[in-house]
Amino acid sequence: MIPLGGCGEVGMNMTVYRHREEMVLVDVGLMFPDEEMLGVDVVLADISFLREQGRELQAIFLTHGHEDHIGALVYLLRDLPKVPIYGTAMTLGLVKAKLRELGLLQAAELRQVEPRDRVVAGRFEVEYLQVTHSILGGCSLAITCPAGTVIHTGDFKIDPHPVDGRLFDTERFRAYGDQGVLALCSDSTNAENPGRTLSEREVGKALDEAFGEAGGLIVVATFASHIQRVQQIVEVADAHHRKVVVMGRSMERNVEIALELGLLHIPQGMRVMPARMGEYHRERLVVITTGSQGEPLSALSRLAVGDHRYLSIEPGDTVILSSKAIPGNERSVSRVINHLLRRGARVVHGKVSEIHVSGHAAQEELAEMYRLVRPRYFIPVHGELRHLVAHRDLILSLGHPAKDIAVVEDGAVVELSPRGLRLGDEVAHGRTFVDGKGVGEVGDVVLRDRRLLAEDGTLVIVVGIDHATGEVVQGPDIISRGFVYEDESQELLEEIKQVVVDLLPTLDKEILAERALVAVRIRNKVRRYLDRKMGRRPMVLPMVLE
Numbered sequence: 001m002i003p004l005g006g007c008g009e010v011g012m013n014m015t016v017y018r019h020r021e022e023m024v025l026v027d028v029g030l031m032f033p034d035e036e037m038l039g040v041d042v043v044l045a046d047i048s049f050l051r052e053q054g055r056e057l058q059a060i061f062l063t064h065g066h067e068d069h070i071g072a073l074v075y076l077l078r079d080l081p082k083v084p085i086y087g088t089a090m091t092l093g094l095v096k097a098k099l100r101e102l103g104l105l106q107a108a109e110l111r112q113v114e115p116r117d118r119v120v121a122g123r124f125e126v127e128y129l130q131v132t133h134s135i136l137g138g139c140s141l142a143i144t145c146p147a148g149t150v151i152h153t154g155d156f157k158i159d160p161h162p163v164d165g166r167l168f169d170t171e172r173f174r175a176y177g178d179q180g181v182l183a184l185c186s187d188s189t190n191a192e193n194p195g196r197t198l199s200e201r202e203v204g205k206a207l208d209e210a211f212g213e214a215g216g217l218i219v220v221a222t223f224a225s226h227i228q229r230v231q232q233i234v235e236v237a238d239a240h241h242r243k244v245v246v247m248g249r250s251m252e253r254n255v256e257i258a259l260e261l262g263l264l265h266i267p268q269g270m271r272v273m274p275a276r277m278g279e280y281h282r283e284r285l286v287v288i289t290t291g292s293q294g295e296p297l298s299a300l301s302r303l304a305v306g307d308h309r310y311l312s313i314e315p316g317d318t319v320i321l322s323s324k325a326i327p328g329n330e331r332s333v334s335r336v337i338n339h340l341l342r343r344g345a346r347v348v349h350g351k352v353s354e355i356h357v358s359g360h361a362a363q364e365e366l367a368e369m370y371r372l373v374r375p376r377y378f379i380p381v382h383g384e385l386r387h388l389v390a391h392r393d394l395i396l397s398l399g400h401p402a403k404d405i406a407v408v409e410d411g412a413v414v415e416l417s418p419r420g421l422r423l424g425d426e427v428a429h430g431r432t433f434v435d436g437k438g439v440g441e442v443g444d445v446v447l448r449d450r451r452l453l454a455e456d457g458t459l460v461i462v463v464g465i466d467h468a469t470g471e472v473v474q475g476p477d478i479i480s481r482g483f484v485y486e487d488e489s490q491e492l493l494e495e496i497k498q499v500v501v502d503l504l505p506t507l508d509k510e511i512l513a514e515r516a517l518v519a520v521r522i523r524n525k526v527r528r529y530l531d532r533k534m535g536r537r538p539m540v541l542p543m544v545l546e
Ligand SMILES: [Zn+2]
Pocket: 064, 066, 069, 133, 134, 135, 155, 359
């Protein structure tokens, strides 16, 4: 078992299982950057190991459709040999939509499976086991090869009352436990949380309460992939005689996929298109959108600063953040909440109500998984080291011998055999940063590896602005590396400065108050300018000071 990503961080989950000269890959996820990773849109795991050993790869198995499990596929597909990619209907629906957008659909061999299906890939046999999670179609994998069976849980919780009625497959997990399981690799995301994670149904009750107290327009922001949540919002809206508006590109796309697959039900005549919202009374509408993580370009962030095409927030409206801020996003979320409050909206979020529940198992559920599977070896996965260690401590407390547990991080090689567990030499691992998913650039994703950086270079723009007036109070100063020699191209650098100086006064006051939004505008403007003028695409890193 070789984790290439997801052991030591939350995100970019990617695990190799190898038996002699054959291997299968489980999940190809990405990670979203920290706030301090300026100019980086996406973080991927280093796949040098897969590139070198590519001929051994038999198949790719996707556990579910969250970005941290499938998101890197579009970036890495070209570097991997063309092997079958397996997943359930919803998972592949999401994968297909992304591949189609980038014109890569032909490059992938997608094969749909149902829970309890078994797939043979070389000397591996893999069975999909249904679990409950914050996305439809989530599964664990039972991976069997001549050395034994590994249960790779993927993300899961054990929700006895899932919204879609598809239950956690206790029976199959227990059956594997009865047969004997060599190793359990289990989700550690919530291993620090005691007790059980609340059922998704609890959110329905909280939504119902919040809707009952709402007077004006209701906006609910949640994760675009959380179709069960969308279903609950639709049902509660229906009960309160409101129509729904689905807003935001990724939310609209995922809703279409789920409707097409028959996994989401919106009653006839209940959906209103964003462009026609004006024809309805505000108090008869619910807007379902993304942006619950404070993403600066999302519909919710635009609403918060009065920068949306079809809609503005008015006093008396209710905005519900049906999600929890992912670590690293707290400040952005907080800013969005403050902007909304300033506009007179009532804001309901996780800190004040049960308006969100997690999709990951807490300690009692993790113990339940362990007892069902009764593995010989235990390896905590999916989490930062602190989560992996908390999970280990939990399993130790259940009486598992310490020598049969391996807490490992990316690049480790865990050799599992009936004779024992041992660590081999590490393989290449690390992170790759991707830049180029800004507004208006969809479909033009550029993998910025060192080679490309060397060709197009980097441009750092430092500018201090007075956020009340948009006036430049310092700079702009431009530092170029590998793009042009500064002393030879004074003229060009002056032009870039002028582009920035001209742009700032045209921006809205509320946008000027958001450094991230200003940076995005500067970046897009300068990039377009350089692309048009010289056909070059340097990495542009604006740093906005106040
Ligand atoms: Zn997930």
